[in-house]
Amino acid sequence: MQKTHYTAGILQYIPVFYVIWSDNLVTASELNVVQKALSEDKSLSKDEKKQLESWLNPKNPPSDNELKNWNHIVSNSDVKLVESETYPLAAFSQKVVCTYHEVCPFNDSLKDIEVNLGIQPNHYNHLFDVEVIQKSTSDFYDASEIDIILKGKHAKVVDGFRADLKDPIFKWDVHRNKEEFREVVLNQVKTLASKGYGAMAYPKEYGGKNDMEGYAYMFENMMYVDGSLTIKFGVQVGLFGGSIQKLGTKKHHDLYLSDAGSSKLLGCFAMTETGHGSNVRGIKTTATYDKNTDSIIIHTPGKNDNKEYIGNALHSKMASVFAQLIVDGKNEGVHAILVPLRDENHNELPGITVEDNGYKLGLNGVDNGKIWFNQVSVPRENLLNKYGNIKPDGSYHSDIKNPNKRFFTMLGTLVGGRICVARAGLGGAKMALAVAVKHALKRRQFNDSIKVQEDLLMDYPSHQLRLTPLIASAYVYHFSLDKMMSIYCDESQPDKRKVETQVAGLKSIITWYANETIQECREACGGKGYLIENRIADLKGDVDIFTTFEGDNTVLLQLAAKGVLSDFKSEFNSAGFTSVLKILGIQISDKLTTINPVYANKVDKDHLYNPKFHKHAFNYRTRRLTYTLAMRIRGYIKKGVPSYQAFMKVQTHILALGKAYSCELAYNTYCEYVENIDDAKNKALFIKLGTLFALQEIRTDAEWFLEQGYLGGTKSKAIRQRVERLCTELRPHIGVLVDGFGIPEHCMSAPIAQ
């Protein structure tokens, strides 16, 4: 039995006190936890309590010598720290006491401190010079429970789909030759379509299940097989089939929809032109109605007016072509027309020229091509005429009189595709994170001079900081997109424009997030991440273009921001405008009054972890950016600057608003979702992930919050520390968190993730 002058009552608290003080993370609410535990601890004498409480004063902390002595006592005990115990620190403390005193019962007050402060073995397992019985990951949470929460009501579809991916045809492999790769992917698409997955979002009468939400889940899971499969499948059933479903009428549905869903009829979606990427309204292809033959003539007028980057172009029999519809000499704006491309022997029809787009950075299993039309004639019936029709008498008719509104109504029906692209990006990010985390839980690197075994990559703070917030974001974005799709599918929702604005914003921030994540994972895996066999390389190449297609992110963010502004945009230059601004000004001022120096420097854990704080910060940012943006534009316009130029001058401000708005939306949606989780244990985990997301987001934009005086320097620093702390708190669960994504084992082919 060793000796110490500390009583057993005091000694049992020394390990936890040492952990607290060596970390300097002592805020009022944390000290409260300890004080409360002390006051409820009946094993302590009055003197012992007094002594222990005296060591809890931030203004007069224990001296360095005292701390050194504590460390010495603990290290000398030669007790093993067993990380897998239920309450490792309380158990460890008990064993330390046992080496110095005869009586050493387990103390529940210590257990409470451990639980309530969220202290984890990896916070202190290096602090004492004792043997550590480590484990690389905790089983406190159950990955399958998390997966069930993520799948929600779509569990049946998702599980069935994942099981079907076991078919060897979906086994991942290296494909370098595009022709060979395209054949593989085409077969995969046909296989899925034949099982009914192609028609998933179509009405029941066309072989479908009317389940667009399930389709989106499927879309995300397809990324675990391959990006080319996801995109080619999306082009065939989502864009080509989707344009027939959404822009066509019953006659088109009856003729083509079942075959599009089953992939018997391969088709493409010919919108983008070489000369016009994001500016769809400016496309040049013409569709001229010829009354004499009762047909529509599709034509590519100029050198750069060909369709470009059209997925499925080389395999398709038919195209849904977007063109300027000219009826009776009048341009009625962009409409979609079904144009047969090839005959039964797969030869191009007269007037059609298709050219391979060649090799790309990724997605080489998708056959992108350029298409030219030389006076190609199709029947009048081929016009997808839901929103604009040519009547038998040759006159044009649309229920939507305003051409602008008509155009945006047609495009709006395709918003579902944007959600799916974001979902696919998210799937790519999840896959990359799973590979990187699994690797980091096996790979060891460097050590101190004493230890034989090197440290796990995952135990480096920089590694935790680079991966953990990205995992938290994956969870937040998962629920945001799920919710977005359910709103999009809800026919009773009247405000379609709002959904478009929201989708535009989320698609942008999530596809950017996906790219950033995959890149971070590549680097986190070092040279191993660079090998094609480990999957991250393909994900990187495939997901990269998600920031550009289905609407360039920069353009979409402006769309989102303009949506936020639109309620009073129409008031520009009118008398009403000023009054709207005044109201907004008052509301902003109201908010501003709450930002007194005390709030701006409130660093207590309870406050920083409170969703109310996060929501307030996000809301403040969106409103403030909206207000200042409106004021700037107004200022320019009042000085006579043309409005187009005024918008150009504030373009970077617009982009900032678009991001801020989307981030707020994502977080609020997530919080709503988490509120409804029944199980308290898992709910706590989800709340912690949300907190990490929010604090990391505030941290990333801290410059702006500091400039506004919303954050003081002390608070900003505290947030940074909290982010790092949350990452270490989540460290034991990081393996479970990536397993919770539910990526099927048969898809996890990366050797470093085995």
Place this chain on the structure above:
Amino acid sequence: MQKTHYTAGILQYIPVFYVIWSDNLVTASELNVVQKALSEDKSLSKDEKKQLESWLNPKNPPSDNELKNWNHIVSNSDVKLVESETYPLAAFSQKVVCTYHEVCPFNDSLKDIEVNLGIQPNHYNHLFDVEVIQKSTSDFYDASEIDIILKGKHAKVVDGFRADLKDPIFKWDVHRNKEEFREVVLNQVKTLASKGYGAMAYPKEYGGKNDMEGYAYMFENMMYVDGSLTIKFGVQVGLFGGSIQKLGTKKHHDLYLSDAGSSKLLGCFAMTETGHGSNVRGIKTTATYDKNTDSIIIHTPGKNDNKEYIGNALHSKMASVFAQLIVDGKNEGVHAILVPLRDENHNELPGITVEDNGYKLGLNGVDNGKIWFNQVSVPRENLLNKYGNIKPDGSYHSDIKNPNKRFFTMLGTLVGGRICVARAGLGGAKMALAVAVKHALKRRQFNDSIKVQEDLLMDYPSHQLRLTPLIASAYVYHFSLDKMMSIYCDESQPDKRKVETQVAGLKSIITWYANETIQECREACGGKGYLIENRIADLKGDVDIFTTFEGDNTVLLQLAAKGVLSDFKSEFNSAGFTSVLKILGIQISDKLTTINPVYANKVDKDHLYNPKFHKHAFNYRTRRLTYTLAMRIRGYIKKGVPSYQAFMKVQTHILALGKAYSCELAYNTYCEYVENIDDAKNKALFIKLGTLFALQEIRTDAEWFLEQGYLGGTKSKAIRQRVERLCTELRPHIGVLVDGFGIPEHCMSAPIAQ
């Protein structure tokens, strides 16, 4: 002749006054410029001066109605704005006056304002409703002059090398099959080597020119052909040949150096192991001296101890193998030994197993492989014995007694390779920027409702902001690396450790910069950037791994930061440590006293553009981070936390210091360089690029500066505005700036850059 109530004297100033006020960028130093011009303008009457001066008061600016009226007068003049005129705004003003008054001479005072404020046509060409005769880029600067400045004293080598790249063997093409691609690259390497470029850095007696600096320039230019060529060439002559040159002695040089340089002897550099990436000291391959046979036995002991990712592994006849040298039962640490791999028929020698590493994200023209050694015996002479030798009597000898120091001395000789990797990354970034800018100067997208022609991508503020600071960084890093290499090559420089620290930091920030740049360029080119033919895709894949190889960036940054700390690191736990900290503390406090609220909110242009401000900010950051880092580590250690754990706890702080230090170094080096440019016109351009780099860097880390109270919110905002403003000021010259990189036309194969 139209009518206005303004006199000709007043009217001539109205366009420039409108530009000034519509932009709200009116700081004291800018107003000074205008006031000075007014006071020197002899054409003005006293009353006119008084009137004009009254419009220059920021506290009482011209009313919105007044401004609107000015716009009206200018727009009604129907004068064309000709951007190509030498002084477009002054000329425009003169023509406006001519439409309202009989007499309208050109006014030099207006010209002075235009020049001194840096007002460019793209600042105001949308402001008035007049026809604009645009040009996409200015010829005010001469790209070839810029190229000459960048090449400096290496012009002859660079020009010769660039001309030699005209050989059709270097023509870029798509290569998908790795075997075919590797043959192409091997031939390219041999071609360059046969022309003497391989031996460039070797001594004259081995066919070389002793020109390591010229070699680095060549290395950067090779990226314009292909990344695989650059890396394979670097492995052959820089790593394999370089290890013989730097770690071997005359006997090795005589036997192998000429053949390594001419590529007659193909070799590889076998350092990295599967189990040990960045931790070279921990490699497991053994090299055991056998006294009986006077030979060294090379052996791979365990499953993951094989060499991995070894470039040139499939083509090599010999390897420079890094292994634990065991002599007489004692491990003398890591040494390099030359080991023949294959016989004349290219069959692997007994005991050697080589396996292809397979496809990678990029660099598929480089044959990376894994190598296993099974008791392979080589003569004692094959030990590269410059720093550690086995004497004929079988005893080990080294002049460097400390094994640690010996290890770092050996590794230190390879620091040149890190500079070259950063140079190659920089070359990749320059290439991507050139492609993206050339595309943006041709590509048009969107327009307002009136104009027929859509705007050039390059005219969007967000596009300027995303590309221009990256171009500025390319210039800054160019000179930093140039200087670094010249210090590295200067044998008279005594402090090799300092060079290592600096190179470690610069390699990290520059390769990260390169990746970020290439990604930004990919997105800036939209779908076109995704096509392999446009080169950015390959650059992205190739450069990606630069952040990992030749030292993982995260590890290197810690090395850099520890270098900064090292002067007092050895003092830890000793009495002297405290005193060192005290001195540092006093110096920091001195600095802090200068950051009074006035300084922290000084937003005048003269101040913000002053290199003294930038240098002060960077220096403050490095010192402050060093000081707080030292204090934190000291705090942990005083509490008894083991030092290894203390360093783990501050890892993210260490990384921040590494970045800060490297950034400061890069900027200071650049400023020194620019000081020495003779030609005032070009010098001004380089100064502006430096200013943009510095302000963008401060802006990027504004969170930290704000937290410290170094920046106030107003100043932080002003810096953001200045960055945007500098981007528009550089807009007319952006074409020249990327042409100034000197990328040979025969290498610019991207169709979108034609």
